[in-house]
Amino acid sequence: MKNPEIIPATIAFVKSELANAEGGHDWFHIERVYNNALLIAQHEDTDLLVVQLGALLHDIADSKFHNGDDTIGPRVARSFLEKQEVPEKIIDHVVKIIENISFKSSYGHSGFSSPELDVVQDADRLDAIGAIGIARTFNYGGFKNRALYHPDIPPRTYESKEEYKKSTAPTINHFHEKLLLLKDKMNTGTGRKIAQQRHEFMEIFLEQFYAEWNGKK
Numbered sequence: 644m645k646n647p648e649i650i651p652a653t654i655a656f657v658k659s660e661l662a663n664a665e666g667g668h669d670w671f672h673i674e675r676v677y678n679n680a681l682l683i684a685q686h687e688d689t690d691l692l693v694v695q696l697g698a699l700l701h702d703i704a705d706s707k708f709h710n711g712d713d714t715i716g717p718r719v720a721r722s723f724l725e726k727q728e729v730p731e732k733i734i735d736h737v738v739k740i741i742e743n744i745s746f747k748s749s750y751g752h753s754g755f756s757s758p759e760l761d762v763v764q765d766a767d768r769l770d771a772i773g774a775i776g777i778a779r780t781f782n783y784g785g786f787k788n789r790a791l792y793h794p795d796i797p798p799r800t801y802e803s804k805e806e807y808k809k810s811t812a813p814t815i816n817h818f819h820e821k822l823l824l825l826k827d828k829m830n831t832g833t834g835r836k837i838a839q840q841r842h843e844f845m846e847i848f849l850e851q852f853y854a855e856w857n858g859k860k
Contacts, residue, residue, distance in 0.1 A: 667779035679766035765834030773841025784814030
């Protein structure tokens with residue numbers, strides 16, 4: 644398959660696969676990450692095709708919705724790309740991006756790095772913070788039937804990816820355990836610039852949330 648054909652084909656595949664996905668991990672999440680990745684890539688020296696495919700396929704089968712299986716997403720992506728006759732070198736790179744993009748992967752670094760991973764990872768992390776990040780966080784918390792907040796359950800740090808994946812903490816804790824940490828984990832200058840504003844918005848939200856919870860506003 645020629646390059647001009649692969650992106651429309653991938654978009655159609657992802658839309659079909661995620662037609663019934665949870666609202667924070669559906670096609671619109673993929674589209675936002677894709678657009679973020681294109682924006683960031685303008686300022687980075689990358690293989691744009693790898694960035695595009697990595698962004699489009701990064702959540703094709705999120706382990707959270709497949710009994711914690713971290714291998715299913717890479718397998719689905721590889722199978723699709725092989726059927727499209729994408730060169731093996733590109734497939735391997737895209738699969739490695741999928742395997743290493745998530746926040747939980749930071750608990751056990753594989754040793755893989757690339758400018759393309761940096762771009763797609765920043766693009767995905769940007770969608771986890773700011774106004775949309777807040778909306779996605781509470782949407783997922785509701786999907787999992789988690790408490791909004793519990794004053795007696797403080798945020799915590801996790802020692803491993805497995806420990807992080809098993810968390811059932813209230814939704815507000817997720818801000819302190821992940822979302823507020825992302826600003827300082829951005830890889831690119833563009834990612835850091837956008838993340839700063841979104842981070843500040845989350846801080847304002849949390850200040851208001853706690854004030855309302857405690858009857859101060």
